[in-house]
Amino acid sequence: MVSPLYRNETPGQLPDSWYLASAELPPERPALKGHHRADVCVVGAGFTGLSAARHLAAKGLRVIVLDAHRVGFGASARNGGQVWSGYNTPQRQLAKKYGAEHARRMWDLTQEAKADVRAICAAEVPEAHYRPGIAEAAVKPAELDEMHRDAAFLQSAYGYDQMTLWDRAAMRAVIKTDDYHGGHLDMGAGHMHPLRYLLAQARLAEAAGAVIHDRSEVHHIAHGDPAEVRTGRGRVQANHVILAGNGYLSNIDRKVTAKIMPVNSFIAATEPLGDRADAVLARDIAVSDSKFVLNYYRLSEDRRLLFGGRPSYSIGFPKDIAAFMSARIDAMFPQIAGVGIDHAWGGTLGITANRLPSLQKVAPNVVSAGGYSGVGVALSGMAGKIMAEAVAGQAGRFDVLASLKVPHFPGGTALRAPLLRTAMTWYALRDRLGL
Numbered sequence: 001m002v003s004p005l006y007r008n009e010t011p012g013q014l015p016d017s018w019y020l021a022s023a024e025l026p027p028e029r030p031a032l033k034g035h036h037r038a039d040v041c042v043v044g045a046g047f048t049g050l051s052a053a054r055h056l057a058a059k060g061l062r063v064i065v066l067d068a069h070r071v072g073f074g075a076s077a078r079n080g081g082q083v084w085s086g087y088n089t090p091q092r093q094l095a096k097k098y099g100a101e102h103a104r105r106m107w108d109l110t111q112e113a114k115a116d117v118r119a120i121c122a123a124e125v126p127e128a129h130y131r132p133g134i135a136e137a138a139v140k141p142a143e144l145d146e147m148h149r150d151a152a153f154l155q156s157a158y159g160y161d162q163m164t165l166w167d168r169a170a171m172r173a174v175i176k177t178d179d180y181h182g183g184h185l186d187m188g189a190g191h192m193h194p195l196r197y198l199l200a201q202a203r204l205a206e207a208a209g210a211v212i213h214d215r216s217e218v219h220h221i222a223h224g225d226p227a228e229v230r231t232g233r234g235r236v237q238a239n240h241v242i243l244a245g246n247g248y249l250s251n252i253d254r255k256v257t258a259k260i261m262p263v264n265s266f267i268a269a270t271e272p273l274g275d276r277a278d279a280v281l282a283r284d285i286a287v288s289d290s291k292f293v294l295n296y297y298r299l300s301e302d303r304r305l306l307f308g309g310r311p312s313y314s315i316g317f318p319k320d321i322a323a324f325m326s327a328r329i330d331a332m333f334p335q336i337a338g339v340g341i342d343h344a345w346g347g348t349l350g351i352t353a354n355r356l357p358s359l360q361k362v363a364p365n366v367v368s369a370g371g372y373s374g375v376g377v378a379l380s381g382m383a384g385k386i387m388a389e390a391v392a393g394q395a396g397r398f399d400v401l402a403s404l405k406v407p408h409f410p411g412g413t414a415l416r417a418p419l420l421r422t423a424m425t426w427y428a429l430r431d432r433l434g435l
């Protein structure tokens, strides 16, 4: 199987996106050459890896980060920018499955994850332009009832008071489509410019003392104490290794790839809408809907519609991403039908079979995290932070997530994609038929 690292990508380059067009990239960092020694070697320079690197370097450890392409190549710099509350499974269900206390500890991690993003944006990255508010919209009446029950649970179990429930009319007044039956607005969640945020994460990690190498794909890890991490032209002997490649991680550890599967998602940025933006979204919030093949969207600071969705389990991207995203925009928002698309791009994220993040200790001195299943913008930073804690000898919070049972995908790495494609086609068909 061709690795998602190369299947749709130009080596060392970020895809054309509105984010790339509205950020300033620093020069490429030099590739790893020769033999190096570190306390910790981090594989992958996305939100997960850079958060781990920053926290570890701040503790005074020697940290080397290796990325196959460059900082900002992965999902972290091309996503929907939605900073979600919680996991891709409602807390109500987590409390039933794992018990009230464990679910509470999981929830606390997600609250801290969001608070970290807000604090970093306020203090270090105002250019990420963090704004509060994600509306979750129900496509079917039964989903609306579920959403309202979930919000009531968060209020009663955790005192979470950031949710406003919307009926159909309240939602229609803000989100100008007839597709929804209502939903809720979560002002404790938010949205931001992910590439600017990521570039700042790299600066912060480096300021703390971490060394980052671009164009340094890890091909092999020789386990041991120390472990040896090998790239084409260099190697790092490290007391600890952190695997943070998520959906892009090439097949360097079977325990990770058995549980995390790459899935593609796509985003289109329209031309600036000017006053027409209010005819789509009357408030500066992000939206995500409950369709199984979900849509997520928001306005950019220059009033473009950034519209994402269409998860795909095929490894290759479709030829004309702009055309199919444009058709979706026209169907949902006929008032801007035919609007120009200035940028369209795809990216690869990691999902797990039960949509819970997969944190593992894959060897005595190797930990991994990924599989955030669509809600990784906030969670990935927390995963990096708690892996750093685990490396420093405090595994308590790492274990809260590592103890969740995340099954292997059926079909192994060869058959899981076709199996999931079949399941997705069925669920997408149900969406279209309104079942």
Ligand SMILES: Cc1cc2nc3c(=O)[nH]c(=O)nc-3n(C[C@H](O)[C@H](O)[C@H](O)COP(=O)(O)OP(=O)(O)OC[C@H]3O[C@@H](n4cnc5c(N)ncnc54)[C@H](O)[C@@H]3O)c2cc1C
Pocket: 005, 043, 044, 045, 046, 047, 048, 049, 066, 067, 068, 069, 070, 072, 073, 074, 075, 076, 077, 078, 079, 080, 081, 082, 083, 084, 216, 217, 218, 219, 244, 245, 246, 247, 248, 249, 250, 252, 264, 265, 266, 267, 296, 308, 346, 347, 348, 349, 350, 369, 370, 372, 373, 374, 375, 376, 377, 378, 380
């Ligand atoms: C289109 C899209 C929209 C999304 N929208 C949202 C959203 O709105 N909200 C949300 O919460 N989540 C969203 N996500 C998911 C979110 O972006 C991810 O969960 C998160 O960015 C994961 O961060 P990461 O650091 O773990 O992985 P990544 O950012 O993907 O970084 C992994 C890095 O590892 C490197 N790497 C992999 N293998 C190797 C190797 N062998 N050697 C060296 N380097 C390697 C890659 O080059 C890459 O740079 C979206 C994802 C996509 C693709």
